[in-house]
Amino acid sequence: MQQSDTAGRILHVAASLFAEQGFAETTMRQITAKAGVNLAAVNYHFGSKERLILAVAETYITPLLVNLTQRLEERQALGGQTIALEELVEMMMRALLRVDGQTQDALAVFTRLLDLAYMGPQQALRDFLADKYGLRLQPFLMQVRADSAPMNDDEFFWRLHFLLGSVVFTLSNFKTLSRMGQAPGEPGVDLERILHRMVPVLAAGLQARAETTQFCWL
Amino acid sequence: MQQSDTAGRILHVAASLFAEQGFAETTMRQITAKAGVNLAAVNYHFGSKERLILAVAETYITPLLVNLTQRLEERQALGGQTIALEELVEMMMRALLRVDGQTQDALAVFTRLLDLAYMGPQQALRDFLADKYGLRLQPFLMQVRADSAPMNDDEFFWRLHFLLGSVVFTLSNFKTLSRMGQAPGEPGVDLERILHRMVPVLAAGLQARAETTQFCWL
Amino acid sequence: MQQSDTAGRILHVAASLFAEQGFAETTMRQITAKAGVNLAAVNYHFGSKERLILAVAETYITPLLVNLTQRLEERQALGGQTIALEELVEMMMRALLRVDGQTQDALAVFTRLLDLAYMGPQQALRDFLADKYGLRLQPFLMQVRADSAPMNDDEFFWRLHFLLGSVVFTLSNFKTLSRMGQAPGEPGVDLERILHRMVPVLAAGLQARAETTQFCWL
Amino acid sequence: MQQSDTAGRILHVAASLFAEQGFAETTMRQITAKAGVNLAAVNYHFGSKERLILAVAETYITPLLVNLTQRLEERQALGGQTIALEELVEMMMRALLRVDGQTQDALAVFTRLLDLAYMGPQQALRDFLADKYGLRLQPFLMQVRADSAPMNDDEFFWRLHFLLGSVVFTLSNFKTLSRMGQAPGEPGVDLERILHRMVPVLAAGLQARAETTQFCWL
DNA sequence: AATGAATGAGTATTCATTCAT
DNA sequence: CATGAATGAATACTCATTCAT
Numbered sequence: 001m002q003q004s005d006t007a008g009r010i011l012h013v014a015a016s017l018f019a020e021q022g023f024a025e026t027t028m029r030q031i032t033a034k035a036g037v038n039l040a041a042v043n044y045h046f047g048s049k050e051r052l053i054l055a056v057a058e059t060y061i062t063p064l065l066v067n068l069t070q071r072l073e074e075r076q077a078l079g080g081q082t083i084a085l086e087e088l089v090e091m092m093m094r095a096l097l098r099v100d101g102q103t104q105d106a107l108a109v110f111t112r113l114l115d116l117a118y119m120g121p122q123q124a125l126r127d128f129l130a131d132k133y134g135l136r137l138q139p140f141l142m143q144v145r146a147d148s149a150p151m152n153d154d155e156f157f158w159r160l161h162f163l164l165g166s167v168v169f170t171l172s173n174f175k176t177l178s179r180m181g182q183a184p185g186e187p188g189v190d191l192e193r194i195l196h197r198m199v200p201v202l203a204a205g206l207q208a209r210a211e212t213t214q215f216c217w218l
Numbered sequence: 219m220q221q222s223d224t225a226g227r228i229l230h231v232a233a234s235l236f237a238e239q240g241f242a243e244t245t246m247r248q249i250t251a252k253a254g255v256n257l258a259a260v261n262y263h264f265g266s267k268e269r270l271i272l273a274v275a276e277t278y279i280t281p282l283l284v285n286l287t288q289r290l291e292e293r294q295a296l297g298g299q300t301i302a303l304e305e306l307v308e309m310m311m312r313a314l315l316r317v318d319g320q321t322q323d324a325l326a327v328f329t330r331l332l333d334l335a336y337m338g339p340q341q342a343l344r345d346f347l348a349d350k351y352g353l354r355l356q357p358f359l360m361q362v363r364a365d366s367a368p369m370n371d372d373e374f375f376w377r378l379h380f381l382l383g384s385v386v387f388t389l390s391n392f393k394t395l396s397r398m399g400q401a402p403g404e405p406g407v408d409l410e411r412i413l414h415r416m417v418p419v420l421a422a423g424l425q426a427r428a429e430t431t432q433f434c435w436l
Numbered sequence: 437m438q439q440s441d442t443a444g445r446i447l448h449v450a451a452s453l454f455a456e457q458g459f460a461e462t463t464m465r466q467i468t469a470k471a472g473v474n475l476a477a478v479n480y481h482f483g484s485k486e487r488l489i490l491a492v493a494e495t496y497i498t499p500l501l502v503n504l505t506q507r508l509e510e511r512q513a514l515g516g517q518t519i520a521l522e523e524l525v526e527m528m529m530r531a532l533l534r535v536d537g538q539t540q541d542a543l544a545v546f547t548r549l550l551d552l553a554y555m556g557p558q559q560a561l562r563d564f565l566a567d568k569y570g571l572r573l574q575p576f577l578m579q580v581r582a583d584s585a586p587m588n589d590d591e592f593f594w595r596l597h598f599l600l601g602s603v604v605f606t607l608s609n610f611k612t613l614s615r616m617g618q619a620p621g622e623p624g625v626d627l628e629r630i631l632h633r634m635v636p637v638l639a640a641g642l643q644a645r646a647e648t649t650q651f652c653w654l
Numbered sequence: 655m656q657q658s659d660t661a662g663r664i665l666h667v668a669a670s671l672f673a674e675q676g677f678a679e680t681t682m683r684q685i686t687a688k689a690g691v692n693l694a695a696v697n698y699h700f701g702s703k704e705r706l707i708l709a710v711a712e713t714y715i716t717p718l719l720v721n722l723t724q725r726l727e728e729r730q731a732l733g734g735q736t737i738a739l740e741e742l743v744e745m746m747m748r749a750l751l752r753v754d755g756q757t758q759d760a761l762a763v764f765t766r767l768l769d770l771a772y773m774g775p776q777q778a779l780r781d782f783l784a785d786k787y788g789l790r791l792q793p794f795l796m797q798v799r800a801d802s803a804p805m806n807d808d809e810f811f812w813r814l815h816f817l818l819g820s821v822v823f824t825l826s827n828f829k830t831l832s833r834m835g836q837a838p839g840e841p842g843v844d845l846e847r848i849l850h851r852m853v854p855v856l857a858a859g860l861q862a863r864a865e866t867t868q869f870c871w872l
Numbered sequence: 873a874a875t876g877a878a879t880g881a882g883t884a885t886t887c888a889t890t891c892a893t
Numbered sequence: 894c895a896t897g898a899a900t901g902a903a904t905a906c907t908c909a910t911t912c913a914t
Contacts, residue, residue: 004340004877006877007877017876022337024243025242026903027903027905028905028906029903029904029905032408037878037879038878038879038880039396039879039880039906040878040879040880040906040907040908041877041878041879042905042906043905043906044877044878048905049905050904055422062428094434107899115333115390118387118390118391118394119240119390119394120392120396126394126398127877133912146436152896155415156386158395158412158415159415160397161387161388162384162387162388162415162416162419162420163384164387165383165384165385165386165387165388166380166381166383166384168383168386168387169336169380169382169383169384169386169387170376170379170380170383172337173336173337173379174338176336176337177336177376177379181342193221194376196429197376197377197428197429198376198380199374199429200426200427200428200429201377201426202380202423203423203426204422204423204425204426205419205420205422205423206419206893207422208418208419208422209418210418210422224894224895243907245886245887245888246887246888246889247886247887249887250883255895256897257888257889257895257896257897258889258895258896258897258898259894259895259896260888260892261888261889262894262895262896263889263894263895266888266889266891310904394881439887440825442898442899443898459824460678461678462681463882463883463884464883464884464885465882465883465884473885473899473900474900474901475885475900475901476885476886476887476900476901476902477897477898477899478884478885479884479885480898480900481898481899484884484885485884549893551769553828554823554826554827554830554831555676555826555827555830562830562834571903591851591867594824594831594848594851595851595855597823597824597827597831598820598823598824598852598855598856599820600806600817600823601819601820601821601822601823601824602817602820602823603815604819604823605772605815605816605818605819605820605822605823606812606816606819607771607813608773608814609772609773611703612772612773612780613772613812616780630894632812632865633809633812633865634812634863635865636862636863637813637816637859637862637867638816638859638864639858639862640858640861641855641856641858641859642855643858644855644857645854645856646748646852646854647896660873660874681907681908681909682908682909682910683907683908683909691874692874692875692876693875693876693909693910694874694875694877694910694911694912695873695874695875697910698873698874698875698911698912699873699874701912702909703909703910798881807873811901874914875912875913875914876901876912876913876914877904877911877912877914878910878911878912878913879909879910879911879912880908880909880910880911881907881908881909881910882906882907882908882909883905883906883907883908884904884905884906885903885904885905886902886903886904886905887901887902887904887909888901888902888903889898889899889900889901889902890897890899890900890901890904891896891897891898891899891900892896892897892899893895893897893898
């Protein structure tokens with residue numbers, strides 16, 4: 001924020017625009033204009049739009065994982081073999097809120113990034129994320145599975161993504177949804193409440209007994 | 219379908235491309251080239267790209283709702299005050315699969331449409347969908363609520379969207395996910411299995427006891 | 437020239453600018469501005485700058501080869517086993533002048549194209565030219581070799597390129613050279629004179645006795 | 655050459671890149687990156703890209719002319735009024751090879767420079783070269799003319815450029831040509847052989863009888 | 873003597889849309 | 894009913910150069 005800090009301003013503005021409009025919909029012109037810097041500055045500092053996206057992403061993902069890992073380790077240090085699923089989900093929610101608490105854009109950027117990674121043919125982005133963050137998430141996932149209903153790897157993989165879908169969709173569309181739903185009040189409080197509301201739902205989903213029979217119901 | 223049917227061919231090709239690539243990523247040139255019609259034909263027949271999207275959407279949404287409504291009514295006619303949640307969710311899944319069974323694009327288009335509607339500033343699209351389909355969905359939602367855990371309107375509104383998120387995300391990214399997960403087998407069967415897997419998870423989520431106390435946990 | 441003819445005007449203007457400045461140095465903006473058409477018109481009609489270059493090239497190369505082939509066949513029909521080298525070189529020069537007589541740009545474009553093809557890593561362009569025109573040139577080259585000094589394939593290959601160098605360099609830089617040299621007079625006449633001047637020089641070069649001994653003179 | 659020698663490293667790297675890619679195609683970023691110096695260093699040390707080109711050129715041209723002049727004077731000191739044309743051409747070729755023997759880039763830079771000077775509207779470059787080197791070349795040219803066929807100034811001027819064209823084109827495109835031609839063997843030896851092959855061809859061209867009659871043959 | 877940051881002018885290309893026919 | 898041609902606005906990106914330090 002001192003002494004010009006062009007790169008920082010770009011990062012900040014880009015995050016805000018990405019959150020609001022999405023990656024593809026946000027143009028370099030918008031970013032640089034709003035940041036009050038030269039059009040070429042993004043390419044100078046980040047190389048390309050794609051690398052800017054990655055830079056913004058790192059800004060949010062790294063602290064999130066650091067925070068989550070730390071919370072988990074602290075809790076595990078307290079002892080007790082299994083940790084209640086609801087507590088774990090809450091842990092994740094708190095980590096999400098924490099990283100968002102500062103910029104208000106983190107969650108939206110985060111979820112748009114997942115959308116981008118899962119959608120199209122962005123194999124490169126998937127690899128980048130998997131390489132960089134996949135491992136660090138392992139311990140948390142192990143702990144989650146320990147208190148879920150018993151199920152094979154396949155089932156667990158898919159359930160994880162069902163939940164991920166709930167989170168991503170809700171966060172992605174939070175602004176729109178809270179405008180639609182009758183929920184009034186300041187957005188800061190609301191987001192917390194919504195995440196809180198998800199906790200029992202997600203936990204129940206993970207603990208639902210897995211179907212074992214193969215039943216073709218069409 | 220015979221003779222010329224320019225508009226029909228456009229509709230069909232557009233659906234396929236939209237499903238594969240998304241709306242913004244699909245260009246008029248691609249559509250018209252693949253359909254073997256003139257570049258200007260889309261604008262001539264549909265007015266604009268946006269209205270083409272809507273036209274494609276209607277193609278899929280209307281039959282979906284017709285099908286769902288019909289199944290529901292048939293089941294209600296059988297008597298029995300409440301219908302099990304799992305049965306209702308299955309009903310929805312079957313309706314989804316039914317409309318997809320014919321073109322293989324329906325689900326992708328459908329979910330991309332929801333993404334589009336919820337994301338960005340597409341108020342017009344939201345209104346269009348709400349006006350056109352909101353009411354027809356009411357009976358089904360009422361029935362769902364009847365067998366869910368007791369909760370107020372707010373809570374129900376949000377839970378619905380949590381579930382919607384699971385479905386949309388899973389369907390949206392089905393191709394990517396099934397490539398990532400170890401799930402082998404032909405895709406046609408797989409999609410069915412995945413939707414089947416969602417049933418108990420979603421039902422459990424709806425039936426989880428709603429938090430009543432307001433507990434600020436940050 | 438009738439009824440707008442945007443593509444034609446682009447072709448014409450592009451040839452003129454390419455001849456004057458070279459391919460890379462000529463921008464789409466220059467072309468479209470000078471042609472009085474929209475900036476996107478080049479891409480609409482030709483697809484890309486590269487394909488425009490090829491289109492311009494074809495405009496000149498095809499008539500050149502047609503003309504040369506025709507002259508050669510007429511001459512061969514007259515009988516006489518061998519044709520004097522000077523006559524063959526003149527034949528080529530006339531063909532060059534013929535195609536240039538109409539637009540005054542043909543020669544410059546032609547030579548810049550060769551430069552482009554031989555220089556950089558334009559394997560694609562080389563292949564395009566070889567595929568399209570290589571064969572049609574064979575009969576002429578055979579006839580040339582018949583009256584050259586006896587030499588092996590290697591030697592002939594290189595001599596051909598020595599001569600090609602003379603022609604390309606002279607034509608490429610004709611404007612500059614005629615400004616440098618004291619040669620006054622109208623340019624139209626001058627070019628003819630210069631090409632005429634090359635005839636005995638090139639013929640003598642082809643008829644020079646080939647070195648047979650391998651003599652390392654450094 | 656020790657310590658830092660930013661300017662020297664730039665000069666060296668630039669020569670190599672210019673030789674490989676051409677002047678316009680070589681960017682300041684490439685040069686400074688490969689030289690491991692700051693992007694602004696070129697402008698700091700040389701003022702502009704154009705002046706860097708000139709500096710590189712001088713590096714090669716000056717030694718070339720020194721070498722050629724020296725060889726000529728030594729030969730003239732041996733006495734004998736006229737020197738055979740082939741010997742003179744060989745002298746030039748040896749001088750060319752000599753300057754190239756050290757960096758392998760000299761010839762390519764040299765010919766690209768001539769291309770640049772003759773082509774486009776580079777009057778400034780032409781003047782620079784003429785001023786700096788024109789005079790020193792005179793004695794050699796005089797000697798060449800002495801053993802050429804009798805001809806007026808005009809004719810001699812143009813023949814010189816025909817030959818220059820052969821040399822420039824061949825050297826410019828040496829890499830491409832040797833890839834095309836069946837000529838095998840290591841490139842170092844090949845270049846020598848090719849230049850050797852040019853000697854009798856160029857000499858014969860200079861000795862061809864000049865046309866005296868003005869014969870309009872179109 | 874040298875540099876990191878920044879910039880303005882430029883590049884080819886792409887897009888949905890329009891219009892005369 | 895349909896189309897070929899054309900367009901204006903936008904896209905990401907690249908370049909040589911400059912300037913404060």
